[in-house]
Ligand SMILES: O=C(O)CCC(=O)C(=O)O
């Protein structure tokens with residue numbers, strides 16, 4: 340698409356990066372421009388393995404999407420929130436009870452966070468096949484670009500990362516690529532989230548937590564780095580650390596599906612969203628994400644053929660005969676989030692729910 344032909348979009352004014360001195364997680368950076376040679380991929384695969392074993396999060400840079408293309412996608416991301424009225428939003432916000440899928444908005448205040456306080460974030464999910472759902476009028480001119488963006492995330496970023504992960508497990512390079520949408524059954528979607536500042540009372544009641552600690556249910560999540568500090572990850576030492584904004588970088592993390600597929604070797608890292616530091620508290624926070632899953636019918640059992648997994652030992656999350664498919668797992672997790680009663684866990688500050696016999700923890 341030539342730039343001249345692009346429809347105009349209002350500019351979203353993001354907050355300037357914070358000057359606060361925060362305790363940042365020390366995340367590795369994977370340089371995707373080094374993917375070309377087999378030697379480069381081998382080196383990156385070993386970096387990805389270390390990153391997934393230590394933090395479960397890493398940055399990806401030199402992905403091929405320019406800074407100005409990225410900025411424009413953030414402008415587009417604000418359209419479904421700023422340019423669509425409440426009534427139209429509501430008309431696109433049905434949740435399908437069968438699949439747990441939002442069509443397409445999650446409106447503000449739908450979830451219970453804590454102590455009677457409801458969330459102040461709205462989001463919209465857009466399937467990579469943008470024709471699968473209806474869209475509010477203001478967003479329609481941007482659908483070709485969103486579709487292209489989804490294709491970029493899938494083919495250029497996700498597939499590169501899945502190749503590196505497969506190599507890190509000493510599996511054929513395409514072992515994971517093959518089970519991500521090869522037959523069109525897989526779900527993967529772009530998500531735009533807008534977080535609104537909250538009242539002092541809500542902040543106090545929820546101890547500044549905006550989105551409780553959780554793992555993502557899919558395989559890989561790609562977060563397009565943005566300047567408002569609020570995302571934190573839980574370290575092995577049980578301490579929360581902030582994720583630092585890196586201009587035009589991607590923040591990549593593994594979710595539950597990767598944990599199932601690797602028998603616990605690459606665990607989904609627990610992360611949460613909290614109130615930003617004082618110099619950013621008056622701003623909204625706009626996020627652009629790409630969530631991915633294996634094909635829906637893939638049974639989430641470990642790759643027993645991986646020599647690496649054989650060496651370290653495989654700890655399946657559940658018995659193979661009751662292992663959920665990707666679709667079953669996502670459906671159960673999506674239906675439960677913020678809507679079900681959680682039971683206290685033996686661990687302090689943790690609540691849990693049981694899905695298909697597997698305990699899912701929610702961290703405060
Ligand atoms: O807003 C963020 O940075 C993270 C959001 C998130 O964790 C999620 O939507 O699963």
Ligand SMILES: [Fe+2]
Nearest residue numbers: 553554555610
């Ligand atoms: Fe998440």
